[in-house]
Amino acid sequence: MAQKRNLDGAEVVLRAVGLSKSFPGVKALTNVDFSVRKGEVVALLGENGAGKSTLIKILCGVYQCDEGYIELEGVRRAFTIPLDAKSAGIGVVHQELNYVPTISVAENIFMNNIPRRGPFVDQKRLEREAREIMAKVGLDLDPRMLLGKCTVAQKQLIEIAKVLAEKVKVLILDEPTSSLNDVETECLFSLVDKMAGMGVAVIYISHKLDELFRLADRVVVLRDGVVTGQIGIAEASREQLISMMVGRTLSVMYPQQLIVPGEVALEVKGLTGPAFRDLSFAARKGTIFGIYGLLGSGHLEVGPTVFGQLNYAAGEIKVDGAAVKIANPLDAMKAGIAYVPAERKVEGLVLNASVRNNIMVSYYALRRKRLIDKATEKRISAKWIENLSIKTPTAGTAAESLSGGNQQKVVLSRWLELEPEVLILNEPTRGIDVGAKAEIYRILKDLCGLGKCVIMVTSEMPELLNMSDEIMVMHEGKVMGIVDAKETSQEQVLRMAIGG
Ligand SMILES: Nc1ncnc2c1ncn2[C@@H]1O[C@H](COP(=O)(O)OP(=O)(O)OP(=O)(O)O)[C@@H](O)[C@H]1O
Ligand SMILES: [Mg+2]
Numbered sequence: 001m002a003q004k005r006n007l008d009g010a011e012v013v014l015r016a017v018g019l020s021k022s023f024p025g026v027k028a029l030t031n032v033d034f035s036v037r038k039g040e041v042v043a044l045l046g047e048n049g050a051g052k053s054t055l056i057k058i059l060c061g062v063y064q065c066d067e068g069y070i071e072l073e074g075v076r077r078a079f080t081i082p083l084d085a086k087s088a089g090i091g092v093v094h095q096e097l098n099y100v101p102t103i104s105v106a107e108n109i110f111m112n113n114i115p116r117r118g119p120f121v122d123q124k125r126l127e128r129e130a131r132e133i134m135a136k137v138g139l140d141l142d143p144r145m146l147l148g149k150c151t152v153a154q155k156q157l158i159e160i161a162k163v164l165a166e167k168v169k170v171l172i173l174d175e176p177t178s179s180l181n182d183v184e185t186e187c188l189f190s191l192v193d194k195m196a197g198m199g200v201a202v203i204y205i206s207h208k209l210d211e212l213f214r215l216a217d218r219v220v221v222l223r224d225g226v227v228t229g230q231i232g233i234a235e236a237s238r239e240q241l242i243s244m245m246v247g248r249t250l251s252v253m254y255p256q257q258l259i260v261p262g263e264v265a266l267e268v269k270g271l272t273g274p275a276f277r278d279l280s281f282a283a284r285k286g287t288i289f290g291i292y293g294l295l296g297s298g299h300l301e302v303g304p305t306v307f308g309q310l311n312y313a314a315g316e317i318k319v320d321g322a323a324v325k326i327a328n329p330l331d332a333m334k335a336g337i338a339y340v341p342a343e344r345k346v347e348g349l350v351l352n353a354s355v356r357n358n359i360m361v362s363y364y365a366l367r368r369k370r371l372i373d374k375a376t377e378k379r380i381s382a383k384w385i386e387n388l389s390i391k392t393p394t395a396g397t398a399a400e401s402l403s404g405g406n407q408q409k410v411v412l413s414r415w416l417e418l419e420p421e422v423l424i425l426n427e428p429t430r431g432i433d434v435g436a437k438a439e440i441y442r443i444l445k446d447l448c449g450l451g452k453c454v455i456m457v458t459s460e461m462p463e464l465l466n467m468s469d470e471i472m473v474m475h476e477g478k479v480m481g482i483v484d485a486k487e488t489s490q491e492q493v494l495r496m497a498i499g500g
Contacts, residue, residue, distance in 0.1 A: 028225050029058075040217050041202040139154065151296075157184065259287055294475070338423050424455040425454070425455070
């Protein structure tokens, strides 16, 4: 592949020298050198817990480093608070979205510089400019809408729009596409291209290797807080990046397993919910039923509705051929249905509880056990920490001190442990590194092997096509079709998703 951008003579904008950072029980970064040039897109790659977010949080003043220093345009700078870095022209979209749900979309975008007219908020200008900025990221929302009402993808796009509202020299994106679909992602990529073209230095974090090939000029690899290598994207191959990252080659990403479709495990008939109508499908035991849709198609509401988190107005849900009434999640769990949400940190994790207790939550909820059995807890949590390589100092560590991806793994293991008859997952590998991804794929296929039914809502096309047996595509609240995964293509799925 040819070099993407001509960076000859481009000067270094941001440089980190010898950064080290420790947290209780973990050395997150050790002597890290890192730099990014004007107009360059540098990708940071590394397993969950490798130190990527910690590095960028130091670059933007959220954390202070224990050792080392930062230079911006050749001048040594100490950012003691995020605002310092922001005023210096460093714009960041963090992995954890931070927004105020109770104020409007427009107010969130202009949080720090609300347009005024004299002492008053210039409401017209606020809304007009919010619309303009949203249009850049392909969003067409009412600027007066409360942010809390937006979907995860919309929130993520708004977060990006917020940064674009400022003048930046350095743009840092920490897994910005984790909840975006292909169309939204492509829109973001052209924006990043444009920003780089205007001379902005970009630092990009993603676990999706395809994105790095599409976007980056150079990849810097972190392992256990140490820079273990860097490579120009033109010289890099997938295999090479993976082995630089995990220290071994990965033989199979998608396990091929002979599937034996069984009886229908979950049947949904004429279901009309908050964001879809007249939804009907049947998912079989021993198979993976994939669900795909673009923003607003209603696909994200299927899981929460079947799981009893959202109410349905009409329709029928059958498990194992028997009609079930699902009014709340406990009904669903008793019927053998489990649901793993996408926005796990908000919906799934008790932040100040330990990793162990977080893994055990649904185990206890379902069994109604009064007795706390230390040995079982120890065994189960140790199993998942090992299986999904959850990086944590101990099982007793608070979940909030784990890296984003490791938090995801904790919530996921809680549901996998239940081995429910029907497991619905929303974005099962969001934010998860390739090594653990392959492990999750294996676990899902193993569940199929045990005759369980897996329903997977994903915006990741390779995952959808390679893991599913059948794929249901939705558009504007309706089913556009259910296709055999082996006989379909990315193009066909996308065509259906846009309503064609
Ligand atoms: N606030 C904190 N308190 C304690 N430990 C922390 C804190 N933030 C990060 N860590 C630890 O530092 C290490 C690096 O975490 P970091 O968030 O930088 O990883 P990451 O590379 O961004 O991973 P991911 O891909 O999962 O987002 C991890 O072991 C994590 O548990
Ligand atoms: Mg991170």
